[in-house]
Amino acid sequence: MSTHTTTRALVTGASSGIGEAFARALAARGDDVVLVARSRPRLDELAGELRDECGVDVEVLPADLATPEGIADVEERLRDPGRTIGLLVNNAGFGTAGEFVDLPIDEEEREIRLNVLALVRLTHAALGPMSRRGGGAIVNVSSLAAYQPNPGMATYGATKAFVSSFTQAVHEEAKRHGVHVMVVCPGFTRTEFQARAGVDQSDVPGFAWMTADSVVEESLRALERKRAVCVPGPLYRVTAALSDSTPTGLTRRVAALVLRRSASH
Numbered sequence: 001m002s003t004h005t006t007t008r009a010l011v012t013g014a015s016s017g018i019g020e021a022f023a024r025a026l027a028a029r030g031d032d033v034v035l036v037a038r039s040r041p042r043l044d045e046l047a048g049e050l051r052d053e054c055g056v057d058v059e060v061l062p063a064d065l066a067t068p069e070g071i072a073d074v075e076e077r078l079r080d081p082g083r084t085i086g087l088l089v090n091n092a093g094f095g096t097a098g099e100f101v102d103l104p105i106d107e108e109e110r111e112i113r114l115n116v117l118a119l120v121r122l123t124h125a126a127l128g129p130m131s132r133r134g135g136g137a138i139v140n141v142s143s144l145a146a147y148q149p150n151p152g153m154a155t156y157g158a159t160k161a162f163v164s165s166f167t168q169a170v171h172e173e174a175k176r177h178g179v180h181v182m183v184v185c186p187g188f189t190r191t192e193f194q195a196r197a198g199v200d201q202s203d204v205p206g207f208a209w210m211t212a213d214s215v216v217e218e219s220l221r222a223l224e225r226k227r228a229v230c231v232p233g234p235l236y237r238v239t240a241a242l243s244d245s246t247p248t249g250l251t252r253r254v255a256a257l258v259l260r261r262s263a264s265h
């Protein structure tokens with residue numbers, strides 16, 4: 001039986017994919033939501049739907065979280081004492097693909113700013129008020145890519161390794177203050193991620209793909225169970241366990257072979 005009590009959740013990257021699925025699932029269970037992404041038209045459309053269908057309060061907060069100004073706007077919203085946030089979902093993120101030496105370095109920096117810096121700053125902004133209140137939760141979206149070095153997506157994998165390590169450490173610190181912090185590590189999930197990253201994953205078999213809805217459903221179940229780590233899907237739980245128990249040198253070389261194979265298709 002669910003022990004959920006209604007809260008107000010702030011979701012980054014809510015205009016598509018996993019973030020949109022989080023916003024829909026949270027609104028459906030009765031939570032008020034604050035929607036963050038760059039695309040105001042997409043957020044406005046989703047906000048209208050959620051108000052009509054779920055009867056919840058929805059705020060739209062457009063922000064580019066790869067910029068200091070965008071991060072500051074969302075930090076300020078997270079610290080607002082009049083409209084407290086009970087759940088933060090740090091989901092906005094993107095990947096770049098190709099040999100690191102060939103990738104434009106400014107885009108690599110933007111990726112680190114969004115996937116790492118924004119997530120760290122927003123976690124900090126949310127955690128202070130939550131710790132003082134003695135309650136709240138933070139979900140940080142990492143990836144299965146966090147489990148091994150990723151030749152072909154070197155920066156992306158490294159940002160997600162950071163997110164997983166950071167989140168698990170803060171999980172241990174925050175539980176003393178009554179705040180639950182969890183990392184989610186999805187595998188291949190059908191969203192706009194692959195197109196934005198410019199990767200052709202047509203050779204990934206159908207059974208390996210998850211939907212954003214099922215990733216979110218498992219994440220919210222894990223959150224209720226106060227897990228530190230959620231790897232959605234049995235296939236990916238086995239993959240993560242194997243990566244965990246295999247020497248890094250071997251997973252690194254296997255990842256390089258797999259990625260070289262898919263790059264040659």
Ligand SMILES: NC(=O)c1ccc[n+]([C@@H]2O[C@H](COP(=O)([O-])OP(=O)(O)OC[C@H]3O[C@@H](n4cnc5c(N)ncnc54)[C@H](OP(=O)(O)O)[C@@H]3O)[C@@H](O)[C@H]2O)c1
Nearest residue numbers: 013015016017018037038039064065093143189191192193
């Ligand atoms: N799909 C997968 O296979 C997969 C697997 C593992 C992990 N993940 C992770 O899941 C998370 C969500 O990705 P997704 O798969 O749902 O991809 P997606 O459909 O491309 O969604 C990405 C979201 O992030 C937002 N975003 C991108 N750049 C932003 C910026 N500078 N500032 C604010 N928001 C920004 C996008 O909205 P705007 O463009 O409107 O800003 C969009 O709402 C990411 O952290 C990704 O690394 C995905």
